[in-house]
Amino acid sequence: MKKVIFMAVLMVFGLALFSGCATTQTWPDYERNAENKMVVIQEKIGDGLKTGALSPDQSQMFLTRLKSIRTDYEALREKRVYRNEWESLLGRLDALGDEINRALARTTRIEEPRNGDRIVALQRRIDDGRINRRWPLTEERDFQSRLDSIRSDYLRMTEGGRYASQEERADISRRLDSLETDLNRFR
Numbered sequence: 089m090k091k092v093i094f095m096a097v098l099m100v101f102g103l104a105l106f107s108g109c110a111t112t113q114t115w116p117d118y119e120r121n122a123e124n125k126m127v128v129i130q131e132k133i134g135d136g137l138k139t140g141a142l143s144p145d146q147s148q149m150f151l152t153r154l155k156s157i158r159t160d161y162e163a164l165r166e167k168r169v170y171r172n173e174w175e176s177l178l179g180r181l182d183a184l185g186d187e188i189n190r191a192l193a194r195t196t197r198i199e200e201p202r203n204g205d206r207i208v209a210l211q212r213r214i215d216d217g218r219i220n221r222r223w224p225l226t227e228e229r230d231f232q233s234r235l236d237s238i239r240s241d242y243l244r245m246t247e248g249g250r251y252a253s254q255e256e257r258a259d260i261s262r263r264l265d266s267l268e269t270d271l272n273r274f275r
Contacts, residue, residue: 114166118174122161125181129154132188138246139202141192150191153184203260204246207239210264213271223274231271238263 133150136142142150157180164173214231217223223231238260245256 112168112170114168115171115174118171118178119165122174122177122181125178125185126154126158126161129181129185129188132185132192136188136192142188146191150184150188157181157184203242203257203264206261206264206268207235207242210235210267210271211239217271217274227274231267234263234267238267 129150133142133147133154137144137147157177160177160180164177214228214235217231218228242260245260
């Protein structure tokens, strides 16, 4: 008798648990998760295109696949659906993200720090020198002015997702080298 009651209770709980997964409802956590994954994927594609790790054709292919997934996302968003539909969409996003990561890993080269990274590092050095009064006020102003000019040119060259030419990158790099050499004189 106890076994029968135990089995009946177990079946009721199992059915309740299973029916919770098999009913249609809205899934806000899955929705937010999908939104976050789409943003991350979009940024990876943009960064890969900017750095040259992804070709324009690869980027376009990934963007087309992301657009297809986004269309399916819009169809599921704020609607009562089965959980497996969201899980399928999230699986597609994971697969696309993994494929982009593999494409980025294949083309990633070990190279010197990029100009944007160097600008940030030099700004930190100038700020540190200003705080520690490492150089005279006229030198400090000159260093900051030169870095501001380089930063302005760099941002102009890369605005709107434009990828700077080799000559432009070399000019910025040369100017950063010169500024860095002058900063090193005051160590």
